[in-house]
Each structure stands twice: as C-alpha cells, then as structure tokens.
Amino acid sequence: MYAKIVGISLLVVFSQHFARIIYKAGYHHVLYNHTPGPCHQIPGVDHGSEDMETLPNGMTFITSGHWWSVGSKHFHNLYKEQNRQGKILLFNFNTPEKGVIELGFEDDFDIPEFHPHGISVIQNEDTGKITLFVVNHLSDRDQIEKFQFNEKHMMLEHLFSYRDEAIILANDVAATSENSFYFSNYAYSRSHLGMLFECFLAQFPWGSVVYFDGANYIEAADGLLVPNGVLLSPDKRYLYVANGFFTSLSIFGIDDDDRLSIIQEYQLYSSPDNFLIEPKTGNLLAGTHHVLHQTGDHLNAPDVYNAPTKVLMIHMTNTSHADGITELYSDDGSNISAGTVASIYDNKMLIGSVVDKLMYCEVRTLE
Template sequence: MLNKIVGMIVLAAVGTHVFRILHSLGYQNTVYKHYPGPCRLLQTPGKGSEDISVTTNGLAFISSGIRLTRYNLDKSRKPHNTRGRIYLYDFNNPSQNATELPFDGDFDVDNFYPHGISLWQDSITGEVLLFVVNHNPKEERIEIFNFDPKSLRLKHSKTVNVKTMYSVNDVVAVGRESFYFTNDRYSKTWYGQSAEKYLLLPWGSIGFYDGKKDTLVQTGLLGPNGINISPDRRFLYVASIRLGSVTIYSISSDNSIKELKVIPVYTGVDNIEIDPDNGDLWLGCHPQLYLMTSHFANVTKRSPSQVLRVKFNRKDSYDQYEIQEVFVDDGALISGSSVASVYKNKLLVGSVIHTTVYCDINTLY
C-alpha cells in the first residue's frame, strides 16, 4: 500500500513538472493575427534584429547577428555564416530602410556577435553611448561605443568582461560605464544547461557593474531575459521568458535592488522597451515558445510573434495596470519577435534571426 502511495506521489510530481514545462513553452496559447495599422518589412542584409534601443530624438539602434551556438555547446558546430552588425533606423523618416553603422577604433569585428543593447544619453551634451552584449567565442563581453551623429559611425570605447558575466542576455546602461545585466543561466556545460532548461532550475541572475567592480544583485531567477529601467531611474524591469512575467525592482542608492511586484503576462516575454512619453512597457514576445527550436534550426519554419503593451494607470504605483495586445503575426511576416520599440505612434518589431517590421500605430487606447 505504501509503495502505491509513494508511486502516486512521484507520478503526480512528474506530471505537474511536465505540465509546467509545456505551459512555459506556450503549448496552450493560440494566436490570431492582427496589426495596429499598416506594416512593412525593413530591408537589412543581416540576420535578425534581436534588440532595439531608441534615442530621445527617434534614432533606433538595432543589433543583428546573434551567435546561436551559445545555446548549444557542441564544439563541432560552427557559428552561423553571418557577422554581427548594428543598424540605424530613423523614426523621423519612416519610409527609409535601416542602414548599417561602421566601426572605428581597435575592435575585433570578426568575433562580434551582438545580443541585447542599451543606450545612455548625456542630458546636457546629447552624447550617445551604445552598450552591446557581445558573445565573443572567448568570453562574454559588454562593448561600449561612442556614436558620432555626423559621420554615423560607432567608435569602440571599452570592453567589459568580469567574473559575474557568464551568460549575459541583456544590458541596461545607467551611466557612462555603469550598467545592470542579466545572466539567463549559470551552467557552461551541455548537461548543466539541459538540466536548467528541463528541470526549470532558477539559476539565473542580475548583475551590476559600476565602472570598476561588479556584483550580483539578484540570484535564484528562472531565465531572466530582457532588462530595462524606468525613465526616472528608480525602478528596474526584468523579463522571465519561461515564467511569462515581468518583475519590477526598486533601486536603492547603493545600486542594490528589491523585488516590488511580478506582472504575469502569460507569454514568452523576451525584451522590454520603455515608452519615454508615459513609461509604458513594450514587450516583444514568443506566444508559442516551443516553435522557436525548429525556427532556430530552419529559419523558414514559422514561430509566431507578439507585442504587448503594459500601461500603468497611476504614475505613483504599479498596482493598477492594463495589458494590451498590440501586434500578433503567425510567423509569415515576422517569426520569433524579440523586441518592440515605439516612437510617436510608430512601432518597430525585431526578431531573433528573422526580419524587422515597421508599423504605424492607428489602434491604441
């Protein structure tokens, strides 16, 4: 009798865990295509537009050429046949396509595989610095570039590699050389990564670098992904792609953080962008995350795309909010959406390895 009870308990535990995995991968989700207005493709020769960050005057920086082999440590596999690029798109001239930005300075372009990006702007001089997660084959790095608005070039300023950066996904700049970043996992071996993935182990973390030293400010997280900061620099937003949620942290004067609220969005939320006019969160999401695996293996296989907006009803509180689904595509126009950036009722939707889409926003409450 006891053996039967133990067996039933084990079976229930296994069944519950399998359900959690399937739910986190979006097997229960259905997509219905709709756009906020007219949409078109941006023509870029690179592969993907994993992250997008926009200046206050409407210049959008786009990262392209993520190194997918970081998600499979089989050393016999070579990186995909592409190179890392940064593109610039001007929201003020929406009919134009994005242009590639050349690099200046002593910088290893051949081993540049960008992922998350972030902008820091000097409020007095207008200087723009671009922070880029770089999955260099030797080590995880954050590259810092100065943007020259006249020549439209990026001058490499600094490479940061510290011990707490072991699987960096995204970065948000808070100063000229300081930033928060997410580690979406801990393990560096194939079996360790598989255990984190299938056992849903919360081994991710958030780190902070002040320009000289680094520290982990939050640990025990399940797959932290996109990260961003509120316009007043008081709150940090972090996405969990497997939990389908956004966590809000308050930032203390010593740069430590404290969890305030978890907002469930019930989809594979990837990157977070902030509307500078009202502080709304714009989320690039994977509503059926399980389809991303086949999409990564063969880009022609579709993986649906989704954009959500989280609107806060009170400026002094996160207790009241609304979630609006702004954009959904079945993967025909754009597969595997990872980011959504807005500027004056204009929307850019980026993808991990597929296309980039521009939309006019005509339907938004």
C-alpha cells in the first residue's frame, strides 16, 4: 500500500512537471499580426541582429551572425555552409535610408573566432569616447570583448578579452562603467542535449548573474533558470533581467556590495529576450518569444521553420516598478522570426532577431 501511494505521488509530480513544460512551450498561445505603423526589412541583414543598443544621438550598434553554441548539428552545418560571419553593424536613426554599415576591426582582432551575442554600449560624458562590451561565443569557451569605436574610420579597436571560469555560457552584458559590468550565464551545459535537459526537461536553476568590478568576478545572483538579457536602469540602482522561461521581468536592486536583491517579478505572459529603455517615457521595450517551441525549432533549423516575434512596452511607474503592458508589434514569423530586441528613437523602431532579419517601423500608435 505504501509503495502504491509513493508511485501515485511520483506520477502526479511528474505529470505536473511535464504539464508545466508544455504550458511554458506555448502550444496554447494565439498570436495576431499587427504593426505600430509601416514596417520594412533593412537590406543586408540576413543572419541575425540579436542585440542592439542606441545612443542618445540615434547611433545604434547591433550584433549579427549569432552562433548558437548549444545549437543542433543542422544549425552548425548551416552556419558553415552559408559562411556566416560575426559582425557589429551600425544603424543611424537619423539617416535610415542608408541602412546598416558593417564596422571594421583593427588587424589584431581574430575575426574567424568572433560569434557575438549580447552587447552593451557606454559613452563617456566628458570625452565622448564610445566603449562596447560584447559577449563572444568561441568554440570552446565564452568571453567578453571590449572595443573602442573610431567613428572617423568606422572601425572597432579591440581593447581587451575578459576570460574567466565565472563566464560559463554567457548571454548578455550590461556595462556599469568603462571597466565594470554585469553579465548573465543562462546555463551551465555547453552541449545541445545537456542544455535541453538542464533548462527545459529538468529545469535546473543553474543560471546566474555575475558582476565584474574591474578586478574580481562576483556572483551577484544565482539559482536562476535561463536568465537572458540584462539591462542597467537609467539611475544605475537596478538591474533588469529577462526571465525567459518564466515569461517575466525580474527587477533586482543593486546592493552596496554589488550583489542583487529581487524587488519585483513582473509577469509578461511572453518570454522576454532583451530589454531596452524607451528614452521619452523611461518605459522598457522587450523583444519576446511568444511560442517557445517554435522558437526552438527555428533556432535549430532556421532555413526550415519560422517563429513568432512580439514587442512589448512595459510601463514603469519608476525605475524599480513595472505596471502595465502595451503590445507594439506582433508577427507570426513571416516577416521576422524569433525577434529578440527593440529600440525606439524619435517614433521609429528597430526590431532585431536571433538569426533572421532586422525590421524598421514607424511607431504611430504611441502618438
């Protein structure tokens, strides 16, 4: 009798677990296509625009050519067959007709081993110097690259590669100064099957957010399940973390020792990838994956499957509290698949994707 009770209890637990997985995969989600105004694809971007950051003058730095290090064999073969290259692109909201410019690198940077993911851009208020931090997925490890932008020559000077055992499987980076930053480790396993088991089937909370203070790596928050994008609040008192699997925005307060304490967990009902700040209102913009199982299919075989894209505006009552959502953009994947990030400047919006296109839209719904 005791064994029967134990067996039934385990069956209930496992049934609830897998029901939760199916629910989070989004099989029940319904999506309706709509835009905030006229939209079109930016020419010359075919292999992703995974993350971006826009400066106050409208210059936007974009990572492209994302290599999914835990992707399927099909994805890796396709990456090689299409000769995809890691790139940093520059788009200027003031001259959108010029499209994107591919930035060059100084001769000392090893381009074949450049697979960019998350990006953070910081500009020195006194000198105007622009510094970029970029997550780089190498074949055997992850590291974070530091560049300085030379606007005259449209080049990136490579300054430093941050390498440490604390950088496990990085997703995004948020600069706090020219020599310090937070970054997210979204998983521990570096294999396709290992990550599938860790993050999706078993749902082990082995993700973390780490802070580099210029000398030491400090684990700022642990026990996280697949933390994606990270973004510093305008007042630098809070860190916004995209909680993809739990479809929420996590707002952390930054303690005196640079560690993080949770302030608010705000439900978005769609899986966020990256956050950016809308400059006029201070609200957050989120690129989200609304149907996760389709996103997974697309990332494993982008030449076969499309995946939905959704852009949300998260209304902030202050830098530490979210209250309300406006859906700005929704697409079933016909125009842009697996959208990850959105940036708005002067009522114009860019939408990036993991390995697909780059969209440009007029935003008339907020006028």
